Amino acid sequence: MTSTVDGLPPASRPLVAEVKDLRVHFQAKAGLVHAVDGVSFEIRDGETLGLVGETGCGKSVTARSFIRLIPSPPGVYAGGEIDFWSSAARRKGEGPIDLLQIPQKEMLEIRGDRIAMIFQDPGKALNPALTIGSQMSEVLFQHRSQELMEAALEEDPPAILRRAARQQSSALERLLLKLPPWRGRMRRLSRRVDELVARALTETQISNPRKIMDSYPHELSGGMKQRVLIAQALACNPDLLIADEPTTALDVTIQARILELIAELQQRLETSVLYISHDLSLVREICDRVAVMYAGRIVETGTTKEIFSNPLHPYTRGLMAAVPSAAHKRGELAAIEGNVPELVDPPPACRFNSRCPFAVEICRTTDPRAIPIGDEHSVACFAYESGDRTELPTLEQWV
Amino acid sequence: MTVVSSAASHLSETVAERAVISLRGVEKHFPIKDGALQRVVGQVRAVDGVSFAIRPGETVGLVGESGCGKTTLGRCISGLAPTTGGKIYFRLGDDAAARLDEIEAIPEAERSQDQLAEIERIDAGHRIDQLSGPAWKTYRRNCQMVFQDSFSSLNPRQLVKDIVGRPLRVYKEASGSELTERVVSLLESVGLGRQHLYRYPHQFSGGQRQRISIARALALDPEFIVLDEPTSALDVSVQAQILNLLHELQQERGLTYLFISHDLGVVRLMSDRIAVMYLGEVVEQGTALELFESSRHPYTDALLAANPDISSETTEMKGLSGTVPDPANPPEGCRFHTRCPVATPACGWEVDDAVDWLQTKETLLGALIDVERRTNFDATLVFHDVDSAAAVTTAMAEGDIPAAMKGALANLARDGTKVRISLTPVEPVRLADVGGQHLTSCILHTGL
Numbered sequence: 001m002t003s004t005v006d007g008l009p010p011a012s013r014p015l016v017a018e019v020k021d022l023r024v025h026f027q028a029k030a031g032l033v034h035a036v037d038g039v040s041f042e043i044r045d046g047e048t049l050g051l052v053g054e055t056g057c058g059k060s061v062t063a064r065s066f067i068r069l070i071p072s073p074p075g076v077y078a079g080g081e082i083d084f085w086s087s088a089a090r091r092k093g094e095g096p097i098d099l100l101q102i103p104q105k106e107m108l109e110i111r112g113d114r115i116a117m118i119f120q121d122p123g124k125a126l127n128p129a130l131t132i133g134s135q136m137s138e139v140l141f142q143h144r145s146q147e148l149m150e151a152a153l154e155e156d157p158p159a160i161l162r163r164a165a166r167q168q169s170s171a172l173e174r175l176l177l178k179l180p181p182w183r184g185r186m187r188r189l190s191r192r193v194d195e196l197v198a199r200a201l202t203e204t205q206i207s208n209p210r211k212i213m214d215s216y217p218h219e220l221s222g223g224m225k226q227r228v229l230i231a232q233a234l235a236c237n238p239d240l241l242i243a244d245e246p247t248t249a250l251d252v253t254i255q256a257r258i259l260e261l262i263a264e265l266q267q268r269l270e271t272s273v274l275y276i277s278h279d280l281s282l283v284r285e286i287c288d289r290v291a292v293m294y295a296g297r298i299v300e301t302g303t304t305k306e307i308f309s310n311p312l313h314p315y316t317r318g319l320m321a322a323v324p325s326a327a328h329k330r331g332e333l334a335a336i337e338g339n340v341p342e343l344v345d346p347p348p349a350c351r352f353n354s355r356c357p358f359a360v361e362i363c364r365t366t367d368p369r370a371i372p373i374g375d376e377h378s379v380a381c382f383a384y385e386s387g388d389r390t391e392l393p394t395l396e397q398w399v
Numbered sequence: 400m401t402v403v404s405s406a407a408s409h410l411s412e413t414v415a416e417r418a419v420i421s422l423r424g425v426e427k428h429f430p431i432k433d434g435a436l437q438r439v440v441g442q443v444r445a446v447d448g449v450s451f452a453i454r455p456g457e458t459v460g461l462v463g464e465s466g467c468g469k470t471t472l473g474r475c476i477s478g479l480a481p482t483t484g485g486k487i488y489f490r491l492g493d494d495a496a497a498r499l500d501e502i503e504a505i506p507e508a509e510r511s512q513d514q515l516a517e518i519e520r521i522d523a524g525h526r527i528d529q530l531s532g533p534a535w536k537t538y539r540r541n542c543q544m545v546f547q548d549s550f551s552s553l554n555p556r557q558l559v560k561d562i563v564g565r566p567l568r569v570y571k572e573a574s575g576s577e578l579t580e581r582v583v584s585l586l587e588s589v590g591l592g593r594q595h596l597y598r599y600p601h602q603f604s605g606g607q608r609q610r611i612s613i614a615r616a617l618a619l620d621p622e623f624i625v626l627d628e629p630t631s632a633l634d635v636s637v638q639a640q641i642l643n644l645l646h647e648l649q650q651e652r653g654l655t656y657l658f659i660s661h662d663l664g665v666v667r668l669m670s671d672r673i674a675v676m677y678l679g680e681v682v683e684q685g686t687a688l689e690l691f692e693s694s695r696h697p698y699t700d701a702l703l704a705a706n707p708d709i710s711s712e713t714t715e716m717k718g719l720s721g722t723v724p725d726p727a728n729p730p731e732g733c734r735f736h737t738r739c740p741v742a743t744p745a746c747g748w749e750v751d752d753a754v755d756w757l758q759t760k761e762t763l764l765g766a767l768i769d770v771e772r773r774t775n776f777d778a779t780l781v782f783h784d785v786d787s788a789a790a791v792t793t794a795m796a797e798g799d800i801p802a803a804m805k806g807a808l809a810n811l812a813r814d815g816t817k818v819r820i821s822l823t824p825v826e827p828v829r830l831a832d833v834g835g836q837h838l839t840s841c842i843l844h845t846g847l
Contacts, residue, residue, distance in 0.1 A: 223722060254719070282707050337640070
């Protein structure tokens with residue numbers, strides 16, 4: 001796999017996932033909320049794609065759609081597809097699978113194994129009633145029970161042990177497993193699991209994994225909890241890692257360490273990462289490509305360099321100008337006036353038109369489409385549609 | 400104390416001859432209660448000896464990681480939490496501050512009756528926990544607060560008119576239609592309007608709710624506002640609106656701000672002077688420019704290095720190892736030495752650091768039975784077996800421990816399963832001036 005990827009320019013790397021016109025709606029009292037409304041982007045092998053946007057723009061909903069974590073009802077997958085190429089399928093030369101269409105059973109196999117997710121708040125993502133070791137071993141029991149049995153037990157273990165290795169034992173079986181002849185084999189199994197968990201924790205630079213495994217989440221600091229979650233997500237060596245604002249709840253000094261860790265592990269494990277954030281400066285540091293989302297739509301995509309050196313969409317420009325930096329004078333931050341529009345049954349229009357200083361008639365009546373500007377850059381703005389209004393003010397003029 | 404108080408007076412060279420708020424060794428300790436009788440078994444030192452002054456019309460930024468005590472300090476200043484030590488003065492004149500410095504320089508036992516009476520007189524007039532009724536009212540109406548979470552700081556069952564009009568009603572400033580008009584003009588000054596009077600907080604977006612909070616804080620035309628992370632719950636585009644609004648209001652009304660935030664970019668933009676807090680103490684303070692251009696404390700350096708900057712392409716973010724120590728049992732010497740990349744042997748290495756180092760050694764930690772502590776710098780570690788004790792001794796002697804800690808190791812002796820370690824004791828660090836109103840507690844810069 002490495003040999004095919006290495007050395008290739010990002011644009012010609014094989015795809016890991018492709019989102020095509022994804023629509024996720026929510027049924028609310030006031031009407032249908034178009035939380036994600038026609039989102040398309042692709043994630044290539046081994047890259048980090050940043051999905052940036054403000055609160056409520058639908059970036060988390062997009063990410064959760066990958067592993068179908070949207071509760072339904074009220075959520076509705078109203079259209080589009082998410083194509084996913086697992087590394088195994090690619091090796092065999094098979095086509096992609098549509099993550100929105102596959103049966104629940106297949107989804108369970110992919111979730112946590114081929115596609116893993118790191119959540120925003122490590123305090124909420126860990127079960128407070130289980131030790132770190134026992135909740136991390138769940139992932140392995142779920143996805144690696146076959147390998148576990150092969151490593152720890154005899155050739156063709158009886159059904160009672162097979163079920164135990166999948167954590168599907170009944171109450172009676174759990175009782176029986178504590179007695180001979182099963183007891184010894186269960187111990188071997190759990191020793192093997194503990195070894196794997198400890199190895200996964202060591203990967204995330206946790207210094208004393210055995211001690212951490214015996215502790216409960218409340219005994220750990222925020223940064224440590226996030227490390228545990230990362231270890232858990234990467235335990236099965238996934239093809240795609242979805243990181244949903246993994247450092248928002250952490251202090252800057254810890255954040256920097258966690259980002260270093262994710263970057264290092266990604267390089268080593270050759271995982272593709274979908275990195276969701278509201279923080280532009282962070283995305284600039286860690287992502288290869290960026291997609292900017294606003295009110296349920298992608299307004300601009302491109303390589304990080306392109307987006308930050310030559311932002312095209314008025315929203316992207318406004319967002320960048322609004323981040324306080326050394327260059328700003330007090331009271332002269334470029335704020336984007338107004339608020340994010342309601343997404344209940346929105347009419348066809350550019351979603352940014354109410355806050356856009358350059359909006360014209362067509363912006364209020366027609367949906368914009370993504371216009372390619374160069375190979376690696378596309379923008380959904382009418383200003384770039386035809387030749388007559390390409391002269392949008394530059395970033396400097398906006399500020 | 401002397402160094403710190405001279406520092407406080409040092410800052411009084413600016414325009415007016417009084418400070419709005421002066422802090423002198425402010426402490427806020429929370430008791431830790433345990434057992435069936437809820438006996439006090441320890442103190443969480445949330446704020447531990449903070450001194451600085453806030454001058455009229457300026458913005459003082461207070462930065463630090465979560466848990467460093469910056470919010471607690473803000474609450475103490477605004478009178479929402481009683482302090483457990485030190486003094487907070489309101490509108491303390493510079494001459495009075497100088498007198499206090501003078502008297503407090505004298506050891507407590509040697510102060511004369513006159514001097515004690517003078518302190519008492521100054522305290523009665525300015526110290527916020529000793530103010531008389533009317534003076535207390537003046538202080539309260541002149542010191543307002545805007546909270547971080549506008550969801551929990553606005554009463555969900557009250558209309559905007561009631562929320563913003565409440566201070567006016569409490570202080571009997573207005574009633575009836577006059578009250579309504581005052582509220583409307585307040586709302587207009589924060590970018591809202593008459594149409595918002597009869598709505599509930601939940602009908603507003605985060606940015607608008609924060610505007611309502613600001614309008615409420617402005618209602619009594621205060622002199623000073625504590626802004627406790629006013630924009631950390633907001634998106635950047637809305638954050639920019641609120642920051643601009645706060646600046647406009649300050650220009651119009653001559654407000655004084657204490658701006659508490661963990662976001663260095665925001666603090667840099669908003670503040671004239673900045674104080675950096677770590678584990679309940681101010682480790683560095685100075686003008687915003689000084690602090691960002693030439694910081695004199697490794698913790699400030701670490702914060703700056705960890706902060707991603709949007710305007711530069713190739714900044715490499717660097718984090719800090721380890722976690723913030725327990726504020727109930729803060730490290731000796733410089734509190735930052737456990738995480739400091741440039742720590743020296745004189746930074747306050749103690750027994751706890753040796754035990755923390757053992758934590759990273761899986762096999763050795765299991766063999767540790769007991770720590771017999773004589774002082775924080777001198778203890779005997781008792782191990783299960785001779786081998787582990789020998790292994791620890793060798794590891795420590797051969798420099799498996801951080802180099803700075805090894806330098807502080809004065810004595811290391813093994814007797815069977817017991818390892819006695821003693822480290823060079825150090826004094827607590829103090830803030831000291833390193834020139835140009837720039838104070839730091841780092842011994843590398845102060846040379847103390």
